[in-house]
Amino acid sequence: MTTTPTAARTVLISGASVAGPALAYWLRRHGFTPTVVERAEAVREGGYAVDFRGEALDVLERMGLLERIRALDTAMGDAALVDADGRQYATLPAVIFxxxxxxxxxxxxxxxxxxxxxxxxYIFADSIASLTQDEHGVEVTFERGAPRRFDLVVGADGLHSRTRALTFGPEEQFVRHLGIYTAIFSLDNYLGLKNTGRLYAAPGKAANIFTARSNTEARAAFHLAAEHLEYDRHDRAGQQRIIAERFAADGWEIPRLLDEMAQAPDFFFDANAQVEMDTWSRGRIVLLGDAGYCAGPTSGRGTSQALIGAYILAGELAASGGDHTTAFAAYEREMRGYVTEHQRLGREGAERFFMPAPTQEILDMLAAQSPENTRTSPIRLRDYAAPSSLGSAPVTAAISAA
Ligand SMILES: Cc1cc2nc3c(=O)[nH]c(=O)nc-3n(C[C@H](O)[C@H](O)[C@H](O)COP(=O)(O)OP(=O)(O)OC[C@H]3O[C@@H](n4cnc5c(N)ncnc54)[C@H](O)[C@@H]3O)c2cc1C
Incomplete structure (x- = not known):
C-alpha cells in the first residue's frame, strides 16, 4: 500500500478511558500521530470492576500487557446472596460476573x-467544543485550549459522547435505556470479606458489596428498576436522595451502605443503556467503544469491545495507508456482527437482572448461560502488526510499576 500526500496522519481522540488510550497505542505503533483529549483532570483511578472475555485477552497480549493485567486480577470467588436478615440463601457463581x-x-x-x-x-481537563470538517481535515475548537486541525477525529468519549452529539445529533436518538439505574462507590471492606461479595435482592431493586484491591477496600452498588428518572447528572446529592428514598425501608446492611454512600470518596450514577447507530462514522469523524456501540453493563463485554474496536480501527487505518473512507467501512464491517451479539446479551441480561430471591437452581442455570459460557461468534483479529508503509513508531514498552 502506498501512502498519498492526503493520507491521514494526525488523529484527535476524545476520551482517555479504555478505548481512547488503546487506540492511541495502536495508532502510534502503525506510525500515526494521535492526540488524546480527556475532560477529567487526570486518568480516573479506582472505579468498578470490569472483566475481559475472549479475544480481548489476545489484544492485551499483543500489546504486551496481559501479564501485568493478570497481576491485577481481582481473583473474585463465588458470592453469597443474602436476605433482609443477612441470612445467606444461595451462592452466585463467579463465572456470572x-x-x-x-x-x-x-x-x-x-x-x-x-x-x-x-x-x-495527552490533554487533560479539556473537551472538544466544536467540529467542522472539510475535504482535507477537521477543524476543532476546545473549551479551553486553542483551536487545532487534525486529519481525523475519533470519539471514544463514552455513553454520553460529545463527539457523537456534535456529529450525529442529540443522544436521545441513539441511547436506548435498559430500565436499570446503578450507583457505585468505594468504601472500607468493613465486613472483612475475602475475595467475595454479598448480594441483596428485593422486587425492583438490588444492592451488593464486593471486595477490591486485595481485600483492603470494597465497592458497593445500588441498582433500581426504573424506566426514566428525572435528575441532574451533576447533582450527586440529588442522585443519592433517589437511592436513599428507594432503599429507606430495607434491612441487611442497607442502612450502613446508605451512610457509606453519603461519605464516599467517589460516586458513579447512571442509567444502564445501549447505543444503537446505523453507522459509526461521518466523513473524517468516527466513534469507538461505548460512544458508538455501548452494549450495557449487563453484557459484560463493553471493555472487550473497546479494546478490540481500537485494535481493528487502528489496524484498518494502517492497512488502507491512511485512507479513512476505506478504513472506517472495514472497521464497521469487522465489528458490526460482534457488537450486535453483545447488545443482545446486554438486553437479555437486563431483562433478568431483578430477580428477587433467586433459587440456587436458577443461579446455576444462569452460570451455564453466562456470557462466558454463551457462544458468541469469534471475531477475527487480523495481523495488522506488520509494519505498514506508514512506518511503525516506537511505543513505550516499559510500564512503570503499578
Ligand atoms: C456499572 C458498570 C459496570 C460495568 N461492568 C463491566 C464489566 O464487568 N465488563 C465489561 O466489559 N464492561 C463493563 N462495563 C462497561 C465498561 O465500563 C465500558 O464498556 C468501557 O469502559 C467502555 O470504554 P470507553 O473507553 O469506550 O468509554 P468510557 O469508559 O465511558 O470512557 C469515556 C471517557 O471519555 C471521557 N469523556 C467524556 N466526555 C468527554 C468530553 N466531552 N471530552 C473529553 N473526554 C470526555 C470520560 O471522562 C471517560 O474517560 C461496565 C460499565 C458500568 C457503567
Missing amino acids: AGDLEVLKGDLTRMLYEATRDDVE
Missing part, C-alpha cells in the same frame, strides 16, 4: 495510559 479476567477499571486505564504517555500527547 467476573469473566475470564476481572480488574478495576481505573487500574486498566492507568496501565493503558502509562503504556502510551511517553509517545502520545
Whole structure:
C-alpha cells in the first residue's frame, strides 16, 4: 500500500478511558500521530470492576500487557446472596460476573495510559467544543485550549459522547435505556470479606458489596428498576436522595451502605443503556467503544469491545495507508456482527437482572448461560502488526510499576 500526500496522519481522540488510550497505542505503533483529549483532570483511578472475555485477552497480549493485567486480577470467588436478615440463601457463581479476567477499571486505564504517555500527547481537563470538517481535515475548537486541525477525529468519549452529539445529533436518538439505574462507590471492606461479595435482592431493586484491591477496600452498588428518572447528572446529592428514598425501608446492611454512600470518596450514577447507530462514522469523524456501540453493563463485554474496536480501527487505518473512507467501512464491517451479539446479551441480561430471591437452581442455570459460557461468534483479529508503509513508531514498552 502506498501512502498519498492526503493520507491521514494526525488523529484527535476524545476520551482517555479504555478505548481512547488503546487506540492511541495502536495508532502510534502503525506510525500515526494521535492526540488524546480527556475532560477529567487526570486518568480516573479506582472505579468498578470490569472483566475481559475472549479475544480481548489476545489484544492485551499483543500489546504486551496481559501479564501485568493478570497481576491485577481481582481473583473474585463465588458470592453469597443474602436476605433482609443477612441470612445467606444461595451462592452466585463467579463465572456470572467476573469473566475470564476481572480488574478495576481505573487500574486498566492507568496501565493503558502509562503504556502510551511517553509517545502520545495527552490533554487533560479539556473537551472538544466544536467540529467542522472539510475535504482535507477537521477543524476543532476546545473549551479551553486553542483551536487545532487534525486529519481525523475519533470519539471514544463514552455513553454520553460529545463527539457523537456534535456529529450525529442529540443522544436521545441513539441511547436506548435498559430500565436499570446503578450507583457505585468505594468504601472500607468493613465486613472483612475475602475475595467475595454479598448480594441483596428485593422486587425492583438490588444492592451488593464486593471486595477490591486485595481485600483492603470494597465497592458497593445500588441498582433500581426504573424506566426514566428525572435528575441532574451533576447533582450527586440529588442522585443519592433517589437511592436513599428507594432503599429507606430495607434491612441487611442497607442502612450502613446508605451512610457509606453519603461519605464516599467517589460516586458513579447512571442509567444502564445501549447505543444503537446505523453507522459509526461521518466523513473524517468516527466513534469507538461505548460512544458508538455501548452494549450495557449487563453484557459484560463493553471493555472487550473497546479494546478490540481500537485494535481493528487502528489496524484498518494502517492497512488502507491512511485512507479513512476505506478504513472506517472495514472497521464497521469487522465489528458490526460482534457488537450486535453483545447488545443482545446486554438486553437479555437486563431483562433478568431483578430477580428477587433467586433459587440456587436458577443461579446455576444462569452460570451455564453466562456470557462466558454463551457462544458468541469469534471475531477475527487480523495481523495488522506488520509494519505498514506508514512506518511503525516506537511505543513505550516499559510500564512503570503499578
Ligand atoms: C456499572 C458498570 C459496570 C460495568 N461492568 C463491566 C464489566 O464487568 N465488563 C465489561 O466489559 N464492561 C463493563 N462495563 C462497561 C465498561 O465500563 C465500558 O464498556 C468501557 O469502559 C467502555 O470504554 P470507553 O473507553 O469506550 O468509554 P468510557 O469508559 O465511558 O470512557 C469515556 C471517557 O471519555 C471521557 N469523556 C467524556 N466526555 C468527554 C468530553 N466531552 N471530552 C473529553 N473526554 C470526555 C470520560 O471522562 C471517560 O474517560 C461496565 C460499565 C458500568 C457503567
